[in-house]
Ligand SMILES: Nc1ncnc2c1ncn2[C@@H]1O[C@H](COP(=O)(O)OP(=O)(O)OP(=O)(O)O)[C@@H](O)[C@H]1O
Ligand SMILES: [Mg+2]
């Protein structure tokens with residue numbers, strides 16, 4: 001898939017609902033309650049945070065291109081997909097593009113990739129007798145992670161090389177051949193420095209952003225494979241840096257108060273924040289935390305009614321759902337109910 | 347100097363760096379600072395200035411602080427030393443987060459060499475920590491930056507003298523390949539120290555200089571013709587990031603069998619790292635870059651340095667050309683000049699210095715206008731510094747002085763462009779002219795001299811040349827690549 005098609009797909013998902021920039025924030029993985037909830041609300045959480053280095057000017061160029069090619073119209077800051085645009089989307093399944101899972105992996109994928117690249121380089125150099133080399137990854141915490149892994153294997157480099165080769169070979173055999181090649185081209189080691197995404201893009205006559213998507217897909221696929229059978233991938237799974245907390249800092253703070261026994265209104269008062277802001281936090285908490293008890297905010301009966309309305313309208317857009325429901329059920333309740341439907345909580 | 351000490355350093359040269367002999371000037375500079383003289387030394391690009399402080403630092407009792415103007419340069423030096431097995435080195439720079447900085451500060455005792463940006467040395471925490479340590483040497487690498495940048499937008503270069511005092515007056519070594527007599531004077535004045543000057547000639551006898559007069563319309567064509575004939579390790583310098591990328595694309599298209607890349611300050615850190623290492627590892631034939639890939643970059647076999655745009659100063663030109671022929675073999679510098687090219691550097695001045703209007707506006711302190719809204723960062727920093735430097739109670743007077751100063755700087759900058767334009771248009775020996783700003787005599791060219799003497803650019807460029815690439819072609823499927831990386835043999 002091309003980046004521009006992904007954008008087209010995302011604009012379609014947010015059509016008439018959100019601004020053009022919402023897509024930018026989604027791809028960047030903006031840590032705001034709004035962006036996170038939108039991701040789930042519109043079922044585009046797979047793409048949350050998959051391009052954290054995306055720059056606004058680059059994004060704008062893509063939007064301009066889509067408009068110039070009449071695939072999208074921008075009206076009141078919102079992107080409307082044209083008939084031509086719809087034709088491109090028709091009959092194609094973007095939802096699960098290469099099984100990218102941004103919502104699941106956006107916090108660990110880059111570190112995993114860099115750890116992998118550094119481990120490959122280090123092991124490759126060492127088995128070829130090169131113990132003086134410049135590490136291809138700068139970040140100190142990645143370097144120390146890789147050092148730890150080597151120490152776990154008591155620096156038996158030949159053994160590590162064999163195991164690394166074995167695990168990677170099996171893992172890469174399960175994923176798309178082209179994706180595997182794209183990833184391997186970026187790896188450095190003995191006698192060879194890897195290519196940048198930009199360089200591979202030139203070679204393949206694609207955009208740099210397309211290549212980025214493929215790289216992310218490759219990494220997510222590997223993560224899927226190795227986390228499903230951790231006992232088979234003891235070396236590779238060591239490279240996963242655990243970062244479990246998915247809440248924004250502010251939502252975490254609200255959650256702390258809540259767990260300490262404060263009500264929503266009290267927290268707003270203590271934190272000098274608007275009620276609506278705290279409500280945003282609770283929607284975020286409901287999205288991510290298994291331990292959160294939704295019934296302290298909504299009755300079982302109301303929850304059932306909302307779920308029924310969602311099924312009837314077969315949408316996750318708020319307005320049509322609200323219209324089906326009793327007056328006393330407000331938007332906060334609906335958002336909580338939708339958040340509660342996320343089955344990937346921690 | 348007694349011979350025991352001399353012996354020491356000969357030993358260290360072999361054991362630490364694996365070199366049998368000092369090159370010109372290295373011994374003298376090392377001995378000078380080891381005897382406690384504050385020293386200002388010039389040596390050509392690629393001559394081995396780094397060793398002049400790295401060696402004494404590593405065999406000294408205490409610690410050595412190295413001030414370096416570019417973060418990338420500093421980070422590279424540290425990585426390089428570590429890769430050589432010299433681990434007791436670190437850097438402190440503004441790219442690091444608070445946690446990383448304080449980790450370095452807490453472990454100061456473990457370092458022999460600490461690279462620091464002038465800005466970091468202004469931080470109280472850093473000063474305090476360093477003042478409790480024995481600092482043997484305080485080194486200023488690329489010391490011409492004190493004089494070139496300090497006055498305009500990096501005032502912390504001018505504040506180094508106070509830092510030196512706070513660190514209990516360690517022996518100072520200032521190094522440069524491009525310090526004219528007046529810059530040397532300015533350095534000494536700014537440091538307020540009596541300095542011994544060890545001024546070695548900085549010309550590069552193995553580089554042949556030439557200028558190719560083109561027209562704005564045929565510049566690209568001439569470049570392509572040249573590259574076509576000369577398949578040798580090449581760097582091409584640009585003053586614009588955008589143009590460097592555009593020409594990169596052009597060359598990539600024209601010469602699919604060559605490895606071309608671009609490098610400039612606007613790229614992501616990861617990507618820069620990859621390109622730089624590909625370059626060092628001989629994987630690239632041609633690199634299109636800006637001055638961000640200049641000072642200090644040390645690769646031995648660059649045969650050709652092309653300037654697609656003229657730089658703004660003779661000094662930058664010498665620095666950039668100085669990437670060529672660091673193995674001592676013949677190398678060629680070609681500056682492509684089209685009439686009117688000087689317009690670009692002149693324009694650049696206007697983005698660096700505030701206009702008279704902007705100066706007035708800045709001092710008027712109109713509360714409705716935030717300086718950030720009408721000044722770019724360079725101009726803002728210039729004005730903030732000048733406000734401080736030209737402080738008087740009479741505001742009118744102050745504004746006049748700043749405007750005067752701004753005009754002076756503009757003139758200096760314009761003159762340095764004119765100097766380079768003169769050099770481009772000269773009919774006399776380019777080597778003699780270029781280095782005449784720095785020294786009286788120039789040594790004879792080792793190969794051909796310049797296009798005004800014995801070098802025939804047309805003849806040379808029409809003679810095809812290729813070089814032996816060290817790298818095997820890349821495998822094209824993942825299995826083969828994986829095997830190549832992780833299976834021995
Ligand atoms: N005595 C020596 N014998 C052999 N090689 C040396 C010696 N001293 C330095 N070198 C080598 O010369 C090269 C250039 O050294 P260095 O980078 O210090 O140059 P420099 O003077 O700092 O240049 P620039 O002004 O471009 O920064 C390095 O590869 C270094 O290892
Ligand atoms: Mg140097």
Ligand SMILES: [Zn+2]
Pocket residue numbers: 774775776777778795796797798799800
């Ligand atoms: Zn000459």
